[in-house]
Structure formats: C-alpha cells, structure tokens
Amino acid sequence: MSRLSRIAVACLFAGLTAVCLAALPVHAEDxxxxxxxxxxxxxxxxxxxxxxxxxVTDPADxxxxxxxxxxxxxxxxxxxxxxxxxxxxxxxxxxxxxxxxxxxxxxxxxxxxxxxxxxxxxxxxxxxxxxxxxxxxxxxxxxxxxxxxxxxxxxxxxxxxxxxxxxxxxxxxxxxxxxxxxxxxxxxxxxxxxxxxxxxxxxxxxxxxxxxxxxxxxxxxxxxxxxxxxxxxxxxxxxxxxxxxxxxxxxxxxxxxxxxxxxxxxxxxxxxxxxxxxxxxxxxxxxxxxxxxxxxxxxxxxxxxxxxxxxxxxxxxxxxxxxxxxxxxxxxxxxxxxxxQTALIDAYEKLAAPIANQPAGTITQVLSRMPNMSGESVLGDVIGDAQLAATSAAAKGGAVIALTNPGGIRTDLARRDDGAVTYADVFASQPFRNQLVTVTLTGAEIKAALEQQWLDPARPRILQVSDGFAYAFDAKQPAGARIDPVTMTLNGKTIDPAASYRVTINNYLALGGDGFTAFKTGRDPIVGPYDDEALFAYLKSNSPLAPPPRGRILNKAP
Structure with missing residues (x-):
C-alpha cells in the first residue's frame, strides 16, 4: 500500500475524510x-x-x-x-x-x-x-x-x-x-x-x-x-x-x-x-x-x-x-x-520608397484632424480647400463648394523637423484614395445632405467644408431642422434653396456612403483626381502652408 493510500485509510477511520482530502496533493489530471x-x-x-x-497613465501620479x-x-x-x-x-x-x-x-x-x-x-x-x-x-x-x-x-x-x-x-x-x-x-x-x-x-x-x-x-x-x-x-x-x-x-x-x-x-x-x-x-x-x-x-x-x-x-x-x-x-x-518582420518590412519599403518619399511641400505646424466643438478641424479645412482647388477650374461646371466626410481623414498631417511633408504623409491622412466627383445640387439638396450629419445623433458625422462656404447648426433642434438655412452662405451670400451649385464630393459620398443619401441626387457628374492627389498638389502649390483659421461651421448650441 502506498503512503497516500495509508493516509486516506487512516483518515477514513478517524472520520476526517473532508479535512484529509483537502490536504492531499492535487493530481495533474485534476x-x-x-x-x-x-x-x-x-x-x-x-x-x-x-x-x-x-x-498611458503616469504610474507616479x-x-x-x-x-x-x-x-x-x-x-x-x-x-x-x-x-x-x-x-x-x-x-x-x-x-x-x-x-x-x-x-x-x-x-x-x-x-x-x-x-x-x-x-x-x-x-x-x-x-x-x-x-x-x-x-x-x-x-x-x-x-x-x-x-x-x-x-x-x-x-x-x-x-x-x-x-x-x-x-x-x-x-x-x-x-x-x-x-x-x-x-x-x-x-x-x-x-x-x-x-x-x-x-x-x-x-x-x-x-x-x-x-x-x-x-x-x-x-x-x-x-x-x-x-x-x-x-x-x-x-x-x-x-x-x-x-x-x-x-x-x-x-x-x-x-x-x-x-x-x-x-x-x-x-x-x-x-x-x-x-x-x-x-x-x-x-x-x-x-x-x-x-x-x-x-x-x-x-x-x-x-x-x-x-x-x-x-x-x-x-x-x-x-x-x-x-x-x-x-x-x-x-x-x-x-x-x-x-x-524587419526583413519583410524592409523588402516592401525598398519597393515603396521612390513614391513614398516624393516631397509634397512644407507646413508650418502639424495639421490636426481633431475637431472643435463645431466638428470642424484644421486638416478638414485644408482638405476641403484642396479638393475645391482641384475641381474649380473644370472646363464644364467647375466646383464652387467642396465637402468631405470626416471618417476619410485618418491621421494628423505630420511634418518633419524642417516642416517637410512627403506623399506618404499625405496618404496616411487620406488612405482610401477616393476619387473626387463634382455634381450639381440645389441649395435645398445641400441642406438635406447637411441634415444627414445627425443620422446618429450620438455620433454626428460633421462634413468638412471648403473656404467660402459656411453654415450654423443647432443639434438640439428636431431632425431635419438642425441647419438654419439663413446661415448657409457662399462667399457671404445666402444660399438660394432653388438655385443650382456645383459641389465636389468623393465617390464614397456620391454613392450615399455614411448615410448621406441626399448626395445621390447629384446631377451632371464630372470625375476628378483622387483625394490624396488633390491634397498633394495643393501642398506643392501653397507651401509653406499655415493652418487656416476655423469658423466655417458654427455650433449655435455647444
């Protein structure tokens, strides 16, 4: 009889089964x-x-x-x-x-x-x-x-x-x-x-x-x-x-x-x-x-x-x-x-470097994608301006307004110590390579699209807009009444609900992406460059680029 068996027998006779079993070593199978x-x-x-x-939290404080x-x-x-x-x-x-x-x-x-x-x-x-x-x-x-x-x-x-x-x-x-x-x-x-x-x-x-x-x-x-x-x-x-x-x-x-x-x-x-x-x-x-x-x-x-x-x-x-x-x-x-992993990354970097390292220009400081209380960001403003610049001179129906979805802006536009920006930096900010499309929308249709920014009131998707276009909203108002049409202006002039305007959006929005189905009513489309190409060209033409002042979008009830 083994030692463990003798202990078990002794415990049984002593009436201490539970106590003794708890003291026994646990087998691996248990x-x-x-x-x-x-x-x-x-x-x-x-x-x-x-x-x-x-x-991360400071462990000391x-x-x-x-x-x-x-x-x-x-x-x-x-x-x-x-x-x-x-x-x-x-x-x-x-x-x-x-x-x-x-x-x-x-x-x-x-x-x-x-x-x-x-x-x-x-x-x-x-x-x-x-x-x-x-x-x-x-x-x-x-x-x-x-x-x-x-x-x-x-x-x-x-x-x-x-x-x-x-x-x-x-x-x-x-x-x-x-x-x-x-x-x-x-x-x-x-x-x-x-x-x-x-x-x-x-x-x-x-x-x-x-x-x-x-x-x-x-x-x-x-x-x-x-x-x-x-x-x-x-x-x-x-x-x-x-x-x-x-x-x-x-x-x-x-x-x-x-x-x-x-x-x-x-x-x-x-x-x-x-x-x-x-x-x-x-x-x-x-x-x-x-x-x-x-x-x-x-x-x-x-x-x-x-x-x-x-x-x-x-x-x-x-x-x-x-x-x-x-x-x-x-x-x-x-x-x-x-x-x-290092070898894998190096192999791809060698192939990507000639395109990735192309200089785009310089910026005076990092262009942040973080929105203010109105949902407007510095980088969003710059991208809106870039897309307007890329499509305003079209031979047939150039754009007067550009709108882009915030979800397509993935990171801040970074800069090196000398302010330089490369194509890789531009691409990191706009990695989807959406193609720009210029369409005709009435003032009423533009308002309808802006109202769709609150399809999810808990997480509104505030479109970024180009310079010259401005509007105010009150998110506390009922659905469909959050945009005050009187505040919708283009170069200081009130948007006419019945008038037609040429508006640049990307192909994602043009198909109704992010729930912006109002854009699907756009007419006479003209396809333009990709969004990353538009931003790259804008930086080359406007360097050194400083952050533009915000104020295109006003939140009336922050």
Missing part, C-alpha cells in the same frame, strides 16, 4: 487547463510604429497621463513571442480591421504586407471588421486565399499566397442566403478541451463602407448571430466559447480599467447567450478590460500599440471556463525588433 489568448484589434496596416503612440511611443509589427512580434514563452497553451487572435485605412507602406500593395506580417507572426484567427470590406468581398477573399490583384497584378517582393490565419464571419451572409462569407467559428483544442472562437463584425457595416462594397452582402444582428450557433456548438461538446467581435464601446478609465463603459458592445454582451464566456472587441479604437454581465470584455486600442493577454482556466471535467483575467500590454518601442 488541475485546470491554462490557456493564454493573445489578442489585438484595429491594426489598420500599421507595420511601422504610428506617430500617434499611445497615451494616476491623475496624469503621457503619450509614449508604441507599436510596430517587428516589436509586436517580439512581444507576442515573449508573452507566449513558457505558456503550455496559447493562441493569437484578432477582432477585425487588420487591414483597410492603412498607411502607404501597406496600402500601396493592397494590404498584402499586413496579411503576410500577421501570418508570419502566428495569428490564428480574426473576425472580419468593416474595413476588411473596403475593397469589396472578392478582394477580401483574395486576402484569405492569395493571388495577384486583378488590376495592379503582383507588385510585392514575393508571390502573395494569402493568409495562413482564418477569417471568421458569423453575421456576414451572402444576400438572400444562409451562407456566410467565411466560416462562423472555429474550434481549437487545448489538452483535449475544445474552445470555440466565433468571429463577426458590427451589423451597421453596410452603412459605413462603400455601397458598392456592401452590395450582395447582408450584415445581421450580432447577438442573434452568435446565439444561433450555441446549440450547434454544444452538440459538438463545446462548453468554452470566445467571441471576437468588431464592435466596441467607450470607457472612462485607463487601459486596464472599466469604471464606466458605454456604446453598442454593452447591450450586445447582455443579449448574448450565457454560454459565451469571453468577448474580445474592437472598432472604437479604445482600450479597456471590463466585466459585463459576469463576462470578461476586452479591447486593445488601435494601430498595434497594445496586445491583450487573457489568461483562462478551463475545467477538465466540465470543459468550461472557470476564470478569465486580462491585461493590456503596451507594444513598447524599445522592444527588440523581430528579424523576420
């Missing part, structure tokens, strides 16, 4: 399985550290914060390896928007470099985000499966073979069918315990991508899409369920806190079946670690500045999640650069 999930979201092709860095350099694929790869080292079970996942709205280095090659980087880094699974659909369904399928771009061909340093990780799309269906664009979920097994990962994007995707890109697709309710899968997963013996969702919220605390969280993710999580254990979110470019409805909910900022490390305990008997905790960890700029 210990929970440890799983570490490493997660990112909203990488947006930022292969190199973004200029924005990340704002929690009331203060500072911006520190962070990000970069080479540094992220090193952190992922470091966080996985010594862990018996790990998986690297993402919550969407790996690509789209990317800096020049990735976007020039249709985001092939980012797909290769993530694959090389060991990413296993990713939800589809709205930006995954920027170039349409067929292009996203190419990202997964590989092959040359249908128009630009093969331009990279090596053949593009597609992602080694798998996209998941539980709520994105081919219109009129019950078939999803990608699988809804994938089951991974850790020490004989199956864990399901469900991936999906926000149901409002069709309203924030190009109508042409949304054609033929049906984006369905997030929670309903997840809940419909639960019986199927349970029938397969799955108890542990993780949701990767490209939708999020807005916190009020630090990157690892959650004193208050608002936004769509809160209600979505509350509507999820109780079988869902962990939710990894994104889309809002925020960082948080929250508990909602007794479930862990995380998000890791944007542009590859954070990696979320989620430590999970799985019960060997029930095969369900016992506990889950998370920490957002900064991708410190001082981390050693992964050699393979």
């Amino acid at each position: 210990e929970p399985v440890s799983l570490r999930i490493l997660a990112i979201n909203d990488f947006h092709g930022n292969l190199k550290p973004p200029a924005s860095g990340i704002r 929690p009331t203060k914060s500072t911006v520190v350099p962070a990000g970069g694929a080479a540094q992220m790869a090193s952190l992922v390896k470091l966080l996985a080292d010594g862990q018996p079970n790990t998986i690297f996942v993402a919550a969407g928007d790996l690509i789209g709205a990317s800096p020049f280095l990735s976007a020039m090659f249709h985001d092939e470099p980012t797909i290769e980087s993530m694959s090389q880094m060991g990413l296993a699974l990713s939800a589809v985000g709205n930006h995954e659909f920027d170039e349409g369904k067929e292009e996203l399928l190419r990202m997964q499966n590989g092959g040359c771009h249908p128009t630009d061909g093969c331009r990279g340093p090596q053949p593009f073979t597609g992602a080694t990780f798998h996209y998941l799309a539980a709520s994105t269906f081919l219109a009129g069918t019950d078939k999803t664009v990608f699988p809804s979920y994938e089951i991974r097994t850790f020490e004989d315990i199956p864990v399901a990962f469900i991936g999906l994007t926000l149901k409002g995707t069709a309203g924030i991508i190009s109508p042409a890109s949304a054609a033929g697709l049906d984006f369905r309710n997030e929670a309903e899409s997840v809940n419909a899968l639960i019986p199927e997963l349970k029938a397969k013996g799955v108890q542990a369920i993780v949701v990767l969702i490209h939708e999020g919220g807005w916190p009020s605390g630090g990157m690892n806190e959650c004193p208050g969280l608002s936004g769509p993710i809160v209600d979505i999580v509350k509507d999820l079946d109780s079988a869902v254990d962990i939710v990894i979110s994104g889309h809002t470019h925020q960082a948080y670690v929250c508990t909602i409805d007794k479930r862990l909910v995380t998000s890791g900022d944007k542009f590859g500045t954070l990696v979320t490390a989620i430590d999970v305990k799985l019960d060997r008997s029930t095969r369900d999640v016992i506990s889950a905790t998370a920490t957002n960890i900064v991708v410190d700029a001082t981390l050693p650069k992964d050699p393979a």
